[in-house]
């Protein structure tokens with residue numbers, strides 16, 4: 001049996017370090033907003049370029065607080081895609097703004113630039129670009145589309161951490177970038193954690209204040225706030241994981257290359273295309289096939305895990321029907337949702353397991369005449 005995701009193999013070699021980090025926090029007497037979160041924030045900011053990091057409680061919290069800190073709220077429109085994870089849009093709703101969807105490009109399944117241009121309105125306050133699957137958006141095209149307008153570009157980097165575009169890390173392009181350290185993400189915690197990154201010191205300062213009830217460590221509310229901080233135990237664990245991140249990324253890359261080698265020339269199989277000059281984060285290994293049901297059945301029979309990211313586009317979900325969209329509004333995203341399939345990809349997965357999964361996919365599709 002090969003699970004779709006399992007962190008335990010990856011944990012084995014670092015277990016001692018992780019437990020040591022937890023003990024260090026427990027013995028320190030500081031459990032919330034202490035030296036570990038500060039250390040983690042500056043280590044992350046060093047990776048992402050000159051800028052400022054803010055440790056938060058989740059990726060959704062990062063998107064929500066980020067928008068609040070930028071002044072996005074009631075009456076504003078926020079443009080994003082219908083094939084992202086629910087939390088991208090849950091966050092837009094939670095600040096009281098209106099999500100506006102644009103379809104994706106057929107080749108990449110990422111935000112369509114022409115669709116974006118058409119969706120812009122005087123009420124557009126922000127665009128949330130999603131580096132879906134860990135594939136980089138065509139950032140320069142999106143930025144040139146927004147240039148000269150007062151519209152914030154927010155990168156949803158929940159799946160993109162570790163990827164790059166034109167040599168620069170994903171997350172370093174927008175007015176703000178939001179990260180998730182949910183266990184399945186490339187930098188995974190053992191529970192919930194998230195992060196905002198920005199080059200704007202004032203914005204980072206507002207986020208620091210807002211994550212703690214609007215206070216500046218003085219018991220006085222300077223602005224509206226919530227409780228959305230990362231705790232010290234998680235910051236300490238994430239510092240351990242960050243030290244192993246480059247090795248984990250190499251492992252993801254090798255596993256993806258193994259899939260590519262076995263699946264090359266496989267009939268009825270396509271891949272979402274990447275932008276020229278980009279490096280994916282290898283968050284998900286996504287393929288597309290019109291015979292998805294047959295492939296899923298074959299994988300299930302061999303107890304091999306798989307995922308679908310995501311099976312139902314957001315604009316047809318019950319929570320968002322009041323927006324007035326209907327089935328057929330975003331044909332590319334809708335068609336892709338019926339064909340995409342994510343194969344297991346995580347550090348600790350064995351090369352022979354990847355080979356076995358890829359061979360199952362290949363022989364199933366080759367058997368279709």
Ligand SMILES: *Cc1c(COP(=O)(O)O)cnc(C)c1O
Nearest residue numbers: 058059060085087088158180182
């Ligand atoms: C995981 C994810 C989020 C939410 O992150 P949480 O930490 O689970 O709140 C947001 N956007 C995308 C694209 C994601 O994949």
